[in-house]
Amino acid sequence: MKYISTDNLFKLLNALKRDYNVYVPVKKGEQRFYKKYDEPSGDIRLGEVRTFEPLKAFFSRAREVVAKGFEPDTPFAQDKPLAIVGVKMCDLKGMKVLDHVFLDHDYKDPFYIKNREENLIISSDCTFAIETCFCLAMGVKPYPEKDFDINLSETTGGFIAETASPKGEALVKKHQRFFQAATAQHRKKRESRRNEVVKQVEENIKKNNVPYQDAFKGIIERNFESDIWNEEAKACVECGACNTICPTCHCFLLYDRKDEKKMERLRIWDSCMIKDFARVAGGANPRKKLWMRLRNRFEKKFDFFPKVADIYACTGCGRCISACPAKIDIRKVLRKLVDNV
Amino acid sequence: MCKIDNPYRPIETEVLDVIKETLNIKTLCLKPKEPMTFVAGQFIELTVPGVGEAPFTPSSNPLTKDIMEVTIMKVGKVTEKIHELKKGDTVGLRGPLGRGYPIEVFKDREILVVGGGCGLAPLRSLMYELFNRSGEFKKVFYRGGCKTPKDFLYRKEIEKWSERKDLNLRLTVDKKDKDDTDWKENVGVVTTIMDGIDMDFKNGIAVVCGPPIAMKYATMKLLNMGFRDENIYLSMEKNMSCGIGKCGHCRIGTYYACKDGPVFTYDKIKNFHGIWD
Secondary structure, eight states, X not given: OEEEEHHHHHHHHHHHTTTSEEEEEEEETXXXXXXXXXSOOTTBOSSSSOOSSOGGGGTSOSEEEEEETTOSSBOOOOSSOEEEEEEOHHXXXXXXXXXXXXXXXXXXXXHHXXXXXXXXXXXXXXXXXXXXXXXXXXXXXXSOSSSOSEEEEEETTEEEEEEOSHHHHHHHHHTGGGEEEOOHHHHHHHHHHHHHHHHHXXXXXXXXXXXXXXXXXXXXHHTTTOTHHHHHHTTOOOOOHHHHHOSSOOOEEEEEEEETTEEEEEEEEOXXXXXXXXXXXXXXXXXOSHHHHHXXXXXXXXXXXXXXXXXXXXXXXXXXXXXXXXXXXXXXXXXXXXXXX | OBOOOOTTOOEEEEEEEEEEEETTEEEEXXXXXXXXXXXXXXXXXXXXXXXXXXXXXXOSOTTOOSOEEEEEEOOSHHHHHHTTOOTTOEEEEEEEESBOOOHHXXXXXXXXXXXXXXXXHHHHHHHHHHHHTTTSSSEEEEEEEESSGGGOTTHHHHHHHTTOTXXXXXXXXXXXXXXXXXXXXXXSOXXXXXXXXXXOGGGOEEEEESOHHHXXXXXXXXXXXXXXXXXXXXXXXOOOOSSSSOSOTTEETTEEHHHHOBEEEHHHHTTSTTTTO
């Protein structure tokens, strides 16, 4: 276990800029957003909580060209790989779901593979929870223990740095001048910090009466014909914000456009809450009603993914709760589903 | 730019011919610049450059390697443009995608093929395959239906099939107009010509392709006749877009129609809600 002082960490980020486009969370208003790192600045927040935007945006871009006419070459857009710093554990779990979709499947996605192979993830512990956090209910801790290249845990004067991949190890080795051994003091500080955040999330869960995922088995099948969907969908305005903001939602739309006589195929994030999502050209639509689409969203997360990939496709990040203009609250929906026996 | 296989890239394809089948159905004869062979029941994504792509199941003989025929009804944005295509135009093809009919499983079995409307297109490809391998199957029954005689896809060709010794064929239309005097076959929905078939239903294979409502009633009928769930092959029409199980549009329960189908046996999907919607 290594220690890196805050000064040295910024030196490391400066050094990383040579091979990577480095992204760090910065605070704007009440939220944190990823911003391309240039030099140390006061708005950078390496600890705190998850950013506004989900990590998936760096791996399956919101809008990208996937084919240029009939050209055989794959049109990769990224000039340099990305180093994404300050990633939280909820987003790392989101990548597990995306990995299943884009990597571990019968068919692989060249764009995702390339980003996944080349991008660097420097994650960090949450140093506090916000009201919408319920990661522990989804089996996610507010601090990363795996699935990162390097993880940073805030401690006195700097960070404890751990590695969990050959890429991370090689990087620490290459820049070992920035690191020193972590002391018992550092670890103790990390321990108490972690416990404190766990306590905050647990309080959140208790206060909001959020069910734990152990209680999720069969909640969709059992409630398939329930009125819950209709009740919850009443306020929905079909904006799709819950989909775009979700770290596990992966659906996309392919569309073609003509650009100076050349055809380009783009893919953009899509939303299963939109009416025509599953409609076929002949007019048939398996999910005509809004409540069916809301049910579908939950079915995908809490029935489909556990069945095909042994994972609930929710990370407890709470983004959809803050994003929903209709105030549809996934915690409350889950509570209703669990309680309706 | 780096060279790895890009599943989203269409292959440049020449339109060799356009055949008008009915008022709103055309068949395109396509020649992709890179070889593309398929199994009956698999589908392709056809790109109209700059407009978009849509999924279709080829209707030609899988043995014909360099030319593929696709029969297309005008129903939406992309198909409207497809209907404007002319000989010599360039389109794109991706595929073949998904799983087709497992012909090996059909060997030495009795087979009942039931089709309706545009569903006769993919089934033509299957019938060619069955004819290619004539003798490998015990008996083949074909029951095809369309709305009216004027809508009957490949009518002349299919009527010729009735001369084949390796096929038992009956056709029907939902209704006929006064001027359809040359229609001598049955009038009624497709299930009305599914009676009196001399085969061992319990061990027989049934293949159904058509509009959802026809598939639903045909499947119910087949179950009543004694066909086993796992022997009923359904071709599911969903909104297949990426074709490789990623974009999420064509999910049926725990499957994606594009990669796990579009051909499913009934037992695989019967417990999912709304499969006929």
